[in-house]
Amino acid sequence: MSTTQAVKGLDETPVAQRSHRSTGFLREWLTTADHKKIGLMYITYALVFLVIAGFEAILMRIQLWVPNNHFVSPQVFNRLFTMHGTTMVFFVGMPILFGWGNYLVPLMIGARDMAFPRLNAFSFWISAFAGVLLYFSYIGGSGLYAAGSAPDVGWFAYAPLTARVFSPGHSTDYWTLALLLSGVGSIGTALNIVTTILCMRCPGMKLSRMPLLAWLYLVMNGLVFVTVSPLTAAQIMLTLDRYLGSHFFDTQAGGSAVLWMHFFWIFGHPEVYVLVLPAFAFVNEIVPVFSRKAIFGYPAMVAASVGIGFISLSVWAHHMFTVGLGPAGNTFFVFATMVISVPTGIKIFNWLATIWGGRVIFATPMIFCVGFLFQFLVAGLTGIMLAAAPFDWQLGNSYFVVAHFHYVLVGAILFALFAAFYYWYPKITGRMMSETLGKWHFILFLVGFHLTFDFMHIPGLLGMPRRIYTYEAGRGWEGWNIIVGIGAFFQAAGTLVFVYNMLRSYKTGKAAGPDPWDAWTLEWSTTSPPPEYNFAVTPTVHSRRPLWDLKHPEDLDSDYE
């Protein structure tokens, strides 16, 4: 299948014109097994849920605008925060990152498609169904009038609140089943991506020559196997408890509520690394290109990423410092959690060293990466505060924690995702997005993000716990909650500008050509958008930056390997 021809310049083969219209638009997308289309479906799906879950957040912020507000009832509020968290993690975060991985990984390693295209399609459709099932819970059961049967147990669904006796009806079951199905999809996609990376790289692309994005997706998906499975197991146990009368988490029969916590967080902590590693991947690709320098310390970056993956499996009980594990247990998890800051710091320093001595171009992708760098630094530092267990005895389960994890999820991951959109949109569509609108998007979103999540730390420090549908006056929380709420609207505005930019640029954006950013990895050697087969001739590579070698024959990367 592959010839041993070197990358023969940029692939200018025109995209094959569809000679027959026997397949309608809908049928083509419903039955496709092409990784690019599946990737785009994942991304679009996630963006829709981003808007829905964002709306849920805005409703919560309005309820929390003033103390003892009556905008929504406690029952509705409890459903809102449960659905907001569950949606954002499982139906925004996971799909959007799987989508980008689906689109980019084969292109960046010179492959024709994923290892198992039909499994790829199946994984998408089962995940998509799971999201619909979760949202059906709003209208299933008692129906909208009674605020439906949407789950209201919090996204981590602690036992025994989820037992039949405390959560009658089916709301918890919607949560469990939707996540079980999405977990199947996640494991399927992870299997695909790992197999693709290990088995389908183009000739010459040793693992040590892969783009860092491929490395990070390899670690992320390897992590998925041992991350999602514990949750799957715990949910099977929960369902057995609820329907067959077993006693896994039944404290009346001697069962342990803490066991659920262990199982959940053995999933939950590595899960956040599953979400953040692809963000690192995007930054690893974008910052070098816009600093006009190779990434500093490629081997160290690989080692740090793999190290983060492994260490992340050992820190879970820092979510349980207040459960009473005892000094030995607490001390161990303090240590493990603090240790993970070392490889994480190494990554930040390497990004800094990449920029240092470069020639920084502040195009929109890079601007979002700059936001990422500062915000991820702050998020990591508030993480260190939380890692100090006694400090966590005050900060845990408060709005400080909510501010911390949103700093990572929004300030780091979402900003990196925005950077990825602006960077790869030209490759996907063949058109450039508007830089002006991009900058407006950035400003609006930056202001909103900081208004909301900087100031959200303060109520936490002043004693405000999370997951409360209202709060008491006189505790000093009022003004801060208003500022937090204002920021939410700025973020919504920024997101609308972004969506508008994407839609408008599709029609009227400047033609991008194959390589608008003067970049160095294989996806820029094919047309924009790529043909279905990706590469007319399977490339052969001799260094980490095949297109750099092409453009700079006097200064080959392969000389320095």
Next chain:
Amino acid sequence: MSFFPKQQDLKHGNGARGVGQTPAALICLGMICAGAARAQSPTNIFDPAATPARSIFVLSMLVLAVTLGIFLVVGGLLAYALVRFRHRPQDEAREPAQIYGSNQIELSWTVIPILIVVMLFLSTTRVILGTEAIAKPAGALDVIVIGHQFWWEYRYPKYGIVTANELHVPVSDANHATYLTMSSADVAHSFWVPRLAGKMDLIPNRINTMWIDPEQAGLYLGQCAQYCGTQHAKMLLRVYAQSPADFDAWAAQQKLPARNDFFAGSAAAEGEKVFMQNACINCHAIAGTVATGRFGPDLTHLASRDTIAAGAIENTPENLRKWIDDPNSMKPGSLMPSMHLSGKELDNITAYLTQLQ
């Protein structure tokens, strides 16, 4: 509360002992944080009023100082690099020198963070041991705390007292603290009074312990910090630290059985009958009567409390009447059902309960 901490406060308790030499700068930082909010917030974690909260405070100042330092250095370098190495129009011609890495640099920024981590880890461990690993002092007051949906049960075994929602403790020091033994009757809860200590979870089928030693008399506020269901937000905490004399007086009063010396035919007497003849007795207990239910709060001395519904509602006759009439109208999701009493019955039962000092 004095604005500046006394020197002895820094040596107060095991956790703070080791870092008593913390430079004044850290304390100033803490004062800036705490001072601004002190007037406005009775739940400020930077305004400690007991040893556990204080040793956490000192540790937190250290952690904040270190992280602030890291932020300034790394953030500063980042900002500098972005400005210094930005693209200028005259640079169009050449790409900058491609530097692929440096082992020495990688080593240095691996070793330095490891050293910082070790330092933070040791400081943290010291506070963990100082709070969790110390033996219970002999003179400690034992209180058993049981979490319910959505209220707090307090038992004083040595005194034979059972009460609810308002925890009275004597002002104390580290040798005469109040020692809380905690569990839950239903789902997971968490006891969090920020000015006194970090939070500790109440988990069914599990016993957790913590201790507090409020230094000054006063009311300390907090609330449940582990989502426990519909009314998690209104499971509030009120800790009354009292002088030893006041505490003894309170305890003596609480030990007594309920008042039952009402004039026959009075509203209170009628109200007592309403109570004892309705399902109230299945959930509530009033010492000295046939009411021995344990599902809901003990009402023996209900009128001695400032609030009802776990701190959510002020304890006035009007509120009490409204509550008994329909709890869910005031605290939707409360597990107490409406008793469907007539207006007269409500008046009487309210008259009765307001007499239970």
Next chain:
Amino acid sequence: MMSDATSIPMGNAAAPEAPWTQPYRGTVGMACLILAESAIFIIFIVAYIFYIGKSLNGPTPAQVLETPYFGTVCLLSSSITVHFAVAALRRARTSSCTMWLAGTVLLGAIFLGTTAQEWYRLIVKEGLTIQTNLFGTTYYSLVGLHASHVIVGLIMLSLTLAFSIFGRVNEHHAEKLEVLSLYWHFVDAVWVVVFTVVYVVGK
């Protein structure tokens, strides 16, 4: 910013590199699946071990469990037979392969039969169900999880056996059959762990 279509100058990298080989997709995919399934089993095993001795009532393992030696021997032997099936197929000995596959399916089915017998005895005679106590909960869920994986494996093996009987399986399918045999070996390895935890340690 766009370069013209010239080929890459080879420079120092002119020397031909080693022949380019990568692992077989099926094997890597199956390894990933086994990793994920192992994680699920580990959670159930942790729950089992955690709850040893913690039941508040009801029969204890020592009182009611009988060690399933025969079933275990059958299941572990089926790993040997499936190994020979793969070896036979590699050497294009298709009828030999069919025979070994049949043996594998038979032994696996016997194992399931002994499990079913055991469960019948426990439920009907000893009154132990998943609801009875923590032992019942963890025992049935762990052994049941394993049995469900045996069933899936037997379905796949039976399908392959059927194809083989109809002469549709040849030496080009050897790699695929090996992937299936990896799954079967995994199921047997899990049984070794479950057996040890339930019938040796837990009793």
